[in-house]
Amino acid sequence: MTAKIIDGKRFAEDLRRRIGGHVARLKAEHGVTPGLAVVIVGEDPASQVYVASKAKQTAEVGMNSYKHELPEDTSEAALLALVEQLNADPAVHGILVQLPLPDHIDPNKVIEAIDPAKDVDCFTPANVGKVQIGLPGPVSCTPLGCLMLLRDELGSLEGKNAVIVGRSNLVGKPMMQLLLRDNCTVTVAHSRTRDLAEVVRRADIVVAAVGRPQMIKGDWIKPGAVVIDVGINRVPAPEKGEGKTRLVGDVDYAGAAEVAAAITPVPGGVGPMTIACLLANTITTASLINGLEPPGDLTA
Numbered sequence: 001m002t003a004k005i006i007d008g009k010r011f012a013e014d015l016r017r018r019i020g021g022h023v024a025r026l027k028a029e030h031g032v033t034p035g036l037a038v039v040i041v042g043e044d045p046a047s048q049v050y051v052a053s054k055a056k057q058t059a060e061v062g063m064n065s066y067k068h069e070l071p072e073d074t075s076e077a078a079l080l081a082l083v084e085q086l087n088a089d090p091a092v093h094g095i096l097v098q099l100p101l102p103d104h105i106d107p108n109k110v111i112e113a114i115d116p117a118k119d120v121d122c123f124t125p126a127n128v129g130k131v132q133i134g135l136p137g138p139v140s141c142t143p144l145g146c147l148m149l150l151r152d153e154l155g156s157l158e159g160k161n162a163v164i165v166g167r168s169n170l171v172g173k174p175m176m177q178l179l180l181r182d183n184c185t186v187t188v189a190h191s192r193t194r195d196l197a198e199v200v201r202r203a204d205i206v207v208a209a210v211g212r213p214q215m216i217k218g219d220w221i222k223p224g225a226v227v228i229d230v231g232i233n234r235v236p237a238p239e240k241g242e243g244k245t246r247l248v249g250d251v252d253y254a255g256a257a258e259v260a261a262a263i264t265p266v267p268g269g270v271g272p273m274t275i276a277c278l279l280a281n282t283i284t285t286a287s288l289i290n291g292l293e294p295p296g297d298l299t300a
Contacts, residue, residue, distance in 0.1 A: 003227070003260040006149055012272035015148070015298075016061055019279050022295050023062040026286065034286035035064035036094040036120065036279070037086045041079060041105065042072040047098050054096070057275055063282060066092060076105045080113050087115040093286035094120035096278065117289055120281040122174065131177050131300075136288060138281035139300045143175040145273025146207055146228045147182070147300055153226055153262050154205075158183040163200050165189050165216060165250070166209035171230055175207055178300050191215075208250035218255020227256050227263040230270050 026032045036058045040051045051067065058065035068082060079097075086095050095118045101107050116126035122140040130137040150157060162184040166172040172188060179186045189199050191210055200206055200220040206227045208216050213233035221227060231250030240246065249266035257263050264270055280298035287294040 003257040004153075004262040006153060006226075006228075006262050006264045006269060008145070008149060008264055008269040009272045011149060011152060012145075012276040015273070015276040016057065016279065018295075018297060019276070019283060020061040022283050022298065026283070026292075027062070030290060030292065032286055032290050032292075033062070033064050033091075034094070034282045035066060035089075035092045036096065036282045037066040037068065037089075037092045038096045038098060039068045039070065039079070039082060039086075040098040041070045041074050042102050044100065047100075051098055054275055054278065057279060058282075061279055063279065064091060072102055074102075074105075076109065079105060079110060083110060083113045087113075087118065092118065093289055094118055094278075094282035096121055118285055120278055120285055122281070128169075128174075131174055134181060136284075136294065136299070138284050139178065139277075140170060140174040141274045141277040141281060142171050142209075142230060142270060143178055144277040144280070144300055145270055146171075146175060146230065147178045148277070149228060149264065149270070149273065150205060150226065151182075156182075157205070160184045160204040161187075161202055162205040162207065163187045163189055163203035164207045164209065165193075165196070165200065166207075166211065166230070168209065171207075171209040175209070179205070179207075181300065196220075206251075210250050212250055213248050214250070214252040216251045216256070218252050218258055221251075221256045221259050223259045224261045225259075227251055227260045228270060229253070229264050229266055232266060232271060 055065045055067050086092050095114050111123045116124045119127050120138050122138045162179045164172050164175050167190045176186050176188050197220045209230035213235050229249035229251045234245045237244045237246040247267050284294040
């Protein structure tokens with residue numbers, strides 16, 4: 001058996017097309033143009049690339065994009081003041097402060113300062129709580145992307161045995177809530193789980209988000225399981241030349257692809273979904289702020 005490759009890049013392109021249609025309808029029917037503000041502090045190269053990609057894709061779907069680039073030595077007070085300004089701006093429906101922040105700024109203070117109604121990353125305690133109890137609102141971007149890929153591949157997830165490897169606030173915990181909401185039986189495992197291989201072997205759905213390159217081996221995968229690999233790890237690639245690297249996931253892709261029914265590649269699987277789901281969340285917040293029902297195909 002060779003697993004079907006779940007093409008996250010193709011799915012994200014289709015999702016952005018649908019988002020563009022929803023943006024056009026919001027403009028035409030309600031006079032609302034969703035606006036996303038992204039704030040970056042400092043010159044971290046990876047963050048710069050990511051923020052530029054967010055701004056480009058925001059504009060491509062017809063939203064307003066507001067980018068705020070602040071120097072590395074920006075004070076915590078100045079950043080908090082900017083967040084308050086964006087909270088009060090009616091043209092802004094989504095606020096994203098790019099992490100990591102410089103060491104002298106407390107990220108928790110900044111996250112808690114964001115108006116939950118505009119928290120498109122779903123980091124504020126209020127929005128984490130809404131996900132927990134199933135109230136309408138934004139959902140963490142990467143787990144939302146994983147859920148969309150799983151529903152597209154499997155249809156109903158009801159009754160499936162899902163194992164999440166990783167317990168982070170960013171992926172593992174919200175992923176658990178989303179899969180429970182879709183009536184899966186969910187186990188959250190992690191690097192210290194006893195007999196981890198045996199736990200994973202019981203899973204119809206494996207979501208790997210532990211941050212360790214190729215930690216989950218092919219013989220851990222139940223035949224016919226669907227594998228969603230969230231990991232993005234850079235490892236040495238001497239075959240490409242001295243000092244070269246390549247990207248791998250948290251799953252041994254070659255081994256898992258021999259037994260799984262379907263699997264996401266790295267790169268090209270979950271990664272492209274994250275920004276697309278950020279745009280989907282901005283539609284959700286723009287709708288809710290204006291007293292409208294968010295589009296059902298963009299939410300959890």
